[in-house]
Structures are given as C-alpha cells and as structure tokens.
Amino acid sequence: MKNQPSRPSLPDLADPRKLAIDFSRSAVPRYVQLASLFRNRVESGDWAVGTQIPTVDELAEECQVARATVRQALDMLEEEKLIARYRAKGTFVIGKPQEQFWCEVATDWSGQLLAPEGATIEVLTERERLAPAPVEPSLGQMAEAYEHWRRRHWRNGKPYYLGDVYIDARVCARIPKKSFETKTSMRILRDLPGLEIKEAHQTLTLGSADPLIAELLQIPLNAPIAYVTRSAVDQAGRVVFVGRGIYRGDVIRLDIRLK
Structure with a gap:
C-alpha cells in the first residue's frame, strides 16, 4: 500500500490561545482587532x-499586547453590554452579540416593503435629475432620466443604513414628497397606482468602511459593512428603480430559507 501524502494540520480553533495572532497585518487599531476577537469568543x-473571563494580565500575556490595549478592547465590549466588570470579583459575560441584531436584510419581496420597527429615515441630499443615471444597463431597458437622492436610516439612536436611490424621473414625479421620508423604496413603488413591478433583484457583498462611510454610519474606520444593490423592473421591462445601500456590519442578519 502506497504511503498517503500527509495533510497540513489546521489550527485548533476550539482553543483560541493556540492561534498565533499578528495584529500588525491590519491598519485597524490593535484594540479594535482585539475587541473583535473577544466578541467572537462570546x-x-x-x-x-x-x-x-480571564483577567487583563492573562489576556495581555496570551495575546502578546499591552494591558492598556486589553482594557480598551474590553471597554468596547462593555459599551456593547456584552460584559460587566465587578470590583474585586472580575469580569463576567452578560450577553451575546446575536441578541443585539435588530436589522434583518430581507431576502424576499414582502420583506423589502417594511422598514425595521422604530426606524426613521433622514434625507441627506436634495433630489437631482441624472441623465443617463449611473446604473447597470444590463438590468433592463433604461429610462431616459432618473431622480437621485441619498437617505440614511436610524434606529435606537444609531444610523444603520446609508442608501443612494435612483428612480425613473417619470415615475418619481408621481410620488408624494412625504413618502421619501417614511417608506422604503420598494414600498414607495408598490403603493404607486398604475405601476407593476415585474421583476426585482438584490445582490449583497461584504466590505470595510472608508473614512466617509465610517463617519456617516458612526463606525470605526475599516469596520465591516455590507453593500446591497437592489433593482426593480416594471411591466414594460424598464428599470424604474436602482438602490445602492450600505449596512453597518455589526447590526445586520441575513436569513435564507433553504427548503
């Protein structure tokens, strides 16, 4: 029997202490990286x-960082209400990150019609007419011109979504101005008399926040984000809506029914 080639062994993920962590490989501050590691353990x-959880001294030795860096990381978890510190007793876990998810990215048509409960919409820019619009022509027949504006969605005092909206100018002229401040784009289109959405599509990709996005969503630079592109085509095959949005990555959940 021939000798089988040996397979490289993988790190023991069950014990994070066995992983060699090189925090210098990222431009993200070391304490932010450390907070992410601790958050994943929770x-x-x-x-x-x-x-x-282990003491500051133990974590500093394990991760080969300064004690002050560990404290900064634990400060972030404490602000997120994941841990609580008690003098003379230690630090204890009091919650889990998934319990804080409150923004589900819907994967079906009905889910696109509703904003999360308690959400408010802030219009950041005035509407402007674009011809042609910077949208993907492969989606369908393009309209002659689109109205564009940017909105930011808030909940529980936090901005969680930043979106650029492009709607066929002829359709946009029929939409009440108040709708842009209270409804999702898909809901606006569905409620418009005489407009039938024949096809709708959504694509989600992952990335990290640049300085502008970080400022608008109030998250650290290079924090995880989710890019979402949505489009809708009417009964005549014309692209009446394109939305390009960004969700902050620490508050979203994506559920997909497989069967």
Whole structure:
C-alpha cells in the first residue's frame, strides 16, 4: 500500500490561545482587532454568558499586547453590554452579540416593503435629475432620466443604513414628497397606482468602511459593512428603480430559507 501524502494540520480553533495572532497585518487599531476577537469568543460560546473571563494580565500575556490595549478592547465590549466588570470579583459575560441584531436584510419581496420597527429615515441630499443615471444597463431597458437622492436610516439612536436611490424621473414625479421620508423604496413603488413591478433583484457583498462611510454610519474606520444593490423592473421591462445601500456590519442578519 502506497504511503498517503500527509495533510497540513489546521489550527485548533476550539482553543483560541493556540492561534498565533499578528495584529500588525491590519491598519485597524490593535484594540479594535482585539475587541473583535473577544466578541467572537462570546458569540461562539467559548466565553459563555454568566461565566468569568480571564483577567487583563492573562489576556495581555496570551495575546502578546499591552494591558492598556486589553482594557480598551474590553471597554468596547462593555459599551456593547456584552460584559460587566465587578470590583474585586472580575469580569463576567452578560450577553451575546446575536441578541443585539435588530436589522434583518430581507431576502424576499414582502420583506423589502417594511422598514425595521422604530426606524426613521433622514434625507441627506436634495433630489437631482441624472441623465443617463449611473446604473447597470444590463438590468433592463433604461429610462431616459432618473431622480437621485441619498437617505440614511436610524434606529435606537444609531444610523444603520446609508442608501443612494435612483428612480425613473417619470415615475418619481408621481410620488408624494412625504413618502421619501417614511417608506422604503420598494414600498414607495408598490403603493404607486398604475405601476407593476415585474421583476426585482438584490445582490449583497461584504466590505470595510472608508473614512466617509465610517463617519456617516458612526463606525470605526475599516469596520465591516455590507453593500446591497437592489433593482426593480416594471411591466414594460424598464428599470424604474436602482438602490445602492450600505449596512453597518455589526447590526445586520441575513436569513435564507433553504427548503
């Protein structure tokens, strides 16, 4: 029997202490990277709710960072209400990240019609007419011109979504101005008499926040974000809507029914 080639062994992910972490590979501040590592331990159950986590000294030695860096990382988790510190007792886990998800990116048509409960919409720019619009022509027959504006969605005092909206100018002229401040784009289109959405499409990709996005969504530079592109085609095959949006990555969830 021939000898089988040996397979390279993978790190033991069950024990994060066995992983060699090189924090210098990223431009993200070291304490932010460390907070992400600790947050994942809470989410995975490695640091279970109700249990005490290692001391600052132990974490500093494990991760080969300064104690001040560990404290900064733990400050972030404390602000997120994932941990609580007790003098003379230690630091304990009190919550899990997934319990804080409150913005679900809908994957079906009905889900696109409703904004999350308690959400408010802020219009950031005045409407402008664009001809031609910077949208993908492969989606269908393009309109002669589109109206464009930018909106920001808020909930619980936090901005969670930033979106650029492009709507066929002829369609846009029939939409009440108040609708742009209270309804999702898909809901606006659905409620418009005489307009039938024949086809709608959504694409989601992952990325990181540049300085402008970080400022508008109030998140750290290079924090994870989700880019979403949505489009809608009417009964005549014309692209009546294109939306390009950005969700902050720490508050979204994507659920897909597989069967």
